[in-house]
Amino acid sequence: MENPLEQPAPEDPIERIHTLARDLAYGITNGLWGTRIYARVMTNGRELWLDTSQINSELDKYLQNKWNHQQLSVDMLFSFGYVSMYEKEDRSEYLLTQKAFALLE
Numbered sequence: 001m002e003n004p005l006e007q008p009a010p011e012d013p014i015e016r017i018h019t020l021a022r023d024l025a026y027g028i029t030n031g032l033w034g035t036r037i038y039a040r041v042m043t044n045g046r047e048l049w050l051d052t053s054q055i056n057s058e059l060d061k062y063l064q065n066k067w068n069h070q071q072l073s074v075d076m077l078f079s080f081g082y083v084s085m086y087e088k089e090d091r092s093e094y095l096l097t098q099k100a101f102a103l104l105e
Contacts, residue, residue: 074094
């Protein structure tokens, strides 16, 4: 598979959801970032995503390079069934579901 992280972000809103889910699965599968994502809304309204397994992961670089940190809300991925949420201590973290990994096939 050609590296999908290097492809431009699509313009179509629905395609953007599928692309983001696929790219996240690709990054996890190839060891670029961990499996757990923590998302929180910043005061400027932007959603900050953190890879909870590493402080300085490739996830932030990917979100900047492909999406200019304008990726869809993690709630949209949740709505489409691409992530599941679980509570950990005082915050919610997200894991990709099998449906996201199926996009790699």
